[in-house]
Structures are given as structure tokens and as C-alpha cells.
Amino acid sequence: DSHSTLSITVVGASGDLAKKKIFPALFALYYEDWLPQNFRVFGYARTKMTDEELRNMISRTLTCRVDKREDCEQKMNNFLGRCFYQAGQYSSEEHFAELDTKLKEKEGGKSSNRLFYLSIPPNIFVDVVRCASLRASSATGWTRVIVEKPFGRDSESSAELTKCLKQYLTEEQIFRIDHYLGKELVENLSVLRFSNRVFEPLWSRDYIRNVQLIFSEDFGTEGRGGYFDNYGIIRDIMQNHLLQILTLFAMETPVSLDAEDIRNEKVKVLRSMKTLQLEDVTLGQYKGFSKDDPTVPKDSITPTFAAAALFINNARWDGVPFLMKAGKALHTKRAEIRVQFRHVPGNLYKRNFGTDLDKATNELVLRVQPDEAIYLKINNKVPGLGMRLDRSDLNLLYKARYPREIPDAYERLLLDAIEGERRLFIRSDELDAAWALFSPMLKELEEKRIVPELYPYGSRGPVGAHYLAAKHDVRWGDLS
Ligand code: BG6
Numbered sequence: 244d245s246h247s248t249l250s251i252t253v254v255g256a257s258g259d260l261a262k263k264k265i266f267p268a269l270f271a272l273y274y275e276d277w278l279p280q281n282f283r284v285f286g287y288a289r290t291k292m293t294d295e296e297l298r299n300m301i302s303r304t305l306t307c308r309v310d311k312r313e314d315c316e317q318k319m320n321n322f323l324g325r326c327f328y329q330a331g332q333y334s335s336e337e338h339f340a341e342l343d344t345k346l347k348e349k350e351g352g353k354s355s356n357r358l359f360y361l362s363i364p365p366n367i368f369v370d371v372v373r374c375a376s377l378r379a380s381s382a383t384g385w386t387r388v389i390v391e392k393p394f395g396r397d398s399e400s401s402a403e404l405t406k407c408l409k410q411y412l413t414e415e416q417i418f419r420i421d422h423y424l425g426k427e428l429v430e431n432l433s434v435l436r437f438s439n440r441v442f443e444p445l446w447s448r449d450y451i452r453n454v455q456l457i458f459s460e461d462f463g464t465e466g467r468g469g470y471f472d473n474y475g476i477i478r479d480i481m482q483n484h485l486l487q488i489l490t491l492f493a494m495e496t497p498v499s500l501d502a503e504d505i506r507n508e509k510v511k512v513l514r515s516m517k518t519l520q521l522e523d524v525t526l527g528q529y530k531g532f533s534k535d536d537p538t539v540p541k542d543s544i545t546p547t548f549a550a551a552a553l554f555i556n557n558a559r560w561d562g563v564p565f566l567m568k569a570g571k572a573l574h575t576k577r578a579e580i581r582v583q584f585r586h587v588p589g590n591l592y593k594r595n596f597g598t599d600l601d602k603a604t605n606e607l608v609l610r611v612q613p614d615e616a617i618y619l620k621i622n623n624k625v626p627g628l629g630m631r632l633d634r635s636d637l638n639l640l641y642k643a644r645y646p647r648e649i650p651d652a653y654e655r656l657l658l659d660a661i662e663g664e665r666r667l668f669i670r671s672d673e674l675d676a677a678w679a680l681f682s683p684m685l686k687e688l689e690e691k692r693i694v695p696e697l698y699p700y701g702s703r704g705p706v707g708a709h710y711l712a713a714k715h716d717v718r719w720g721d722l723s
Pocket residue numbers: 422460479578
């Protein structure tokens with residue numbers, strides 16, 4: 244409403260994520276009239292900068308990418324006029340008090356809500372929430388804090404981080420981002436399942452043979468080698484992004500669309516899963532990884548690629564392999580969910596497929612990026628007098644059907660945090676359950692110093708991924 248103000252503070256304002264994602268997302272929300280009338284954006288970081296310098300920095304990354312209109316430039320200037328900067332250390336109560344004074348001054352005595360985005364390394368999360376005394380901030384309305392992974396390296400360190408954060412914040416104040424949950428196709432998973440009569444009845448071990456969650460990037464760690472070497476691909480992508488997609492894919496129908504109901508179902512999936520063992524994973528590292536960043540040791544065995552087989556021990560999914568594959572420096576940039584259905588029993592057209600029934604597998608593909616699409620591979624008669632079959636796609640290509648550009652994941656998530664919608668954020672019990680699945684295996688990998696298989700930059704990854712899939716009678720859909 245017009246009487247209250249919203250102050251959004253980006254802590255770590257000069258960092259990469261802030262520049263590339265957060266400021267542009269805030270501008271896009273403003274441009275589309277999603278922000279309350281009375282909002283301001285504050286940058287906080289160690290670098291000395293004036294408001295003007297912050298504005299210059301931000302302005303370089305803003306675009307009117309959604310429905311570019313004539314008022315674009317005007318809107319940009321208005322937005323920049325609402326951006327302010329405060330320099331300070333991350334562990335200084337005094338400097339955060341200065342920020343607080345600045346916030347109050349701009350809020351002009353109106354009732355105020357405050358959102359803090361901690362776009363900083365996790366080892367200083369706790370310093371910041373303590374020094375900024377965010378639990379009892381001087382806001383008269385709510386104070387919320389967005390944090391972004393890594394949330395620890397394993398069960399223990401994650402629990403420790405949660406414990407420390409909860410000394411200074413309530414669980415209601417904490418918004419743990421997994422930006423994959425803000426992606427259009429991931430959000431659409433529930434719509435697809437629960438608002439169409441045709442999919443949900445097939446959504447079980449009775450019809451589905453395996454599910455594949457695939458993430459690949461066609462570039463290496465690019466200057467993030469130091470961070471990456473400490474975490475590896477399993478922690479960077481699988482334990483969060485891919486696992487989150489898996490839980491949404493596999494969960495039972497929630498009681499309602501409320502955040503708690505959805506997250507209750509997601510947690511149940513995680514708790515029904517088999518804890519990963521060494522034999523459930525295979526690792527790779529692209530050649531040249533250790534040369535990517537001077538801080539990466541030459542003999543680093545950090546995986547930049549991994550494939551894993553996961554199982555959900557419940558009535559719906561018993562025995563169905565959920566295969567994950569994630570890698571950097573591969574031949575393509577893509578994220579997708581592939582669902583392979585069972586063979587048709589007593590298939591009348593068997594002989595049309597030769598001996599390879601896999602060629603006749605129905606496959607549903609949700610391409611999360613790039614070029615969002617949902618398509619279903621079906622067998623079809625090639626028109627003509629003979630009886631020749633081929634596989635063809637029923638294809639919903641987003642850019643053909645919905646010409647409007649799709650908002651960035653951060654826009655959706657920032658808006659949700661502002662509106663107090665927690666559906667797409669990770670609850671602490673969910674985080675614990677996610678770590679519990681991966682932690683013992685990660686520990687063993689590291690203790691035994693399991694060496695990843697090297698693969699060439701730009702290739703399709705190590706052959707180990709095929710062996711792992713074959714062990715479960717699966718062929719990767721993206722390679723066939
Ligand atoms: C981040 C990972 O969470 O996601 C990065 O830390 C990865 O390593 C990125 O590159 C991928 O996100 P997107 O949205 O570009 O697919």
C-alpha cells in the first residue's frame with residue numbers, strides 16, 4: 244500500500260551475482276510494475292563507492308528485455324534514482340548501524356518492510372546477520388533475509404550454519420534460494436501433473452521405467468575454480484538443483500498449494516530415498532580444470548562431472564531409477580527432465596522396431612533451458628500405403644506458443660520473498676534431508692580420494708556415466 248515502504252538491501256552489492264542477476268531482476272520487477280510504489284534499493288559492500296558510482300555500475304547491466312517499450316530509458320532512470328549505496332565491513336556493527344540510519348532516513352518515518360539479500364560467501368552469513376541485528380531490526384514491518392547456497396558442505400556443517408543463523412533469525416525470516424525452483428518449466432511441473440488428466444495416472448512405477456535429470460554446461464568453472472574446487476559438482480548442482488526438481492517430480496499430491504503443504508510432500512520424498520553409496524555414483528573431471536584458476540591445486544580430484552542413481556523407496560516409485568547427470572565443460576548447455584516409459588506389453592508392432600525396443604520407448608521431455616519446451620515422443624505411422632513407423636514429437640515449444648520473453652528465475656523468487664510466499668524456498672528440514680542423502684557418500688569419496696575419470700573439454704563427458712546407467716538398464720535419452 245502507499246503508506247508503507249520497502250527497502251531492499253543487497254549485501255555484497257559489488258559481487259558477480261548482484262550485478263548479473265539481482266539488480267537486473269529488481270529492475271525487471273519494477274519495469275513490470277510488480278514492486279510496491281514506495282521501494283528503494285540499497286547496496287552494501289566493502290568497496291568505497293558513491294550512490295552515483297553504484298548507479299553507474301548497475302546501469303551497465305540493466306536491459307528492458309521484457310516487451311521493450313518507449314518508456315524504457317525513463318523507467319531506468321527512475322529506478323536508478325531509487326538506488327543508494329553504503330560502504331562497510333561485513334563484521335562491523337558500527338557500519339551496519341550506519342546502513343540502518345540510511346534506511347530510516349530514506350523511509351522517512353513511514354512503516355517499513357525490509358528485505359536483505361545476502362549475496363556473499365556463506366562463511367560471513369552469520370557475521371552479517373549478527374552485526375546487522377536483523378532479528379530486531381528497526382523496521383516497523385517485516386524483515387526477511389534471502390540466502391543463497393552453499394548451505395554448508397555436508398550434514399554437519401549445514402546443521403551448524405542453520406543453528407548459527409537461527410540464533411539471530413527466526414525460520415520465518417530465512418528464505419533459502421534455490422534458483423532452479425524459480426525457472427518456468429520447473430514451476431510448471433506441478434501444473435503439468437496436477438491439472439491434466441493424462442499424466443498423473445501414468446506417474447508411477449507401473450508406467451515409468453526411469454527418470455533422468457540432466458544438467459550440462461558448455462563452459463568450465465571460469466574464474467570460480469577456487470570456490471568450485473572446494474565443493475565439486477555434486478554439491479554445486481545435484482544436492483540442490485537436481486534434487487529439488489526430483490522432489491517436485493516425485494511428490495504425492497499436496498493437500499493444497501500452500502507452501503507448507505508442498506514442502507511437507509517434498510520432505511517425504513527425500514526421507515523415503517535411499518542414501519547414496521559409492522557404487523551409485525561415477526565421477527569425471529575435465530582436462531585443464533586445475534589450470535582454470537591459480538588457486539586450484541594441480542592434483543585436484545574435485546569432480547566437475549558426476550552421474551548418480553537414486554531410488555525412492557515408496558509405493559509409487561519402488562525400483563524406478565532416478566538418474567542424475569551434471570557436468571561442466573561439456574558439449575552443450577542444457578537442463579532437462581526426461582521420463583522414459585515402459586515398453587508396450589505384447590507390442591503388436593514389435594517387428595517394426597527391429598530388436599531394439601528402446602527405439603519405441605515413449606519419452607516425455609521437459610527442457611528447462613535453453614529454449615524451453617515440453618515434448619512427448621510417440622510412435623507414429625509414416626503416411627503411405629506401407630506400414631512404416633517412426634518416432635515423432637508432440638511438441639510444445641515455448642517460444643512458438645508464448646512469444647513473450649520468460650522472466651529470469653530471480654525475478655520470480657525475489658517477488659515471492661517480497662510477498663512472503665515461501666513455496667519455492669527451502670525449509671530447514673528439507674535442507675537437512677537433502678544433505679543426509681549425499682553426505683556419507685561424499686565423505687567416503689573424499690576419504691578414499693576417489694579419482695575422477697578425465698574427459699576432454701567440450702566432450703559428452705566420461706564413459707563411466709554409460710556404465711552406471713547400463714547397470715540400471717537405462718540409456719541416457721539425451722545421447723540417443
Ligand atoms: C549455480 C552453480 O547454482 O547454478 C553454477 O553454482 C551454475 O555452477 C549455475 O553455473 C547454473 O545456473 P543457470 O541458471 O545458469 O543454469
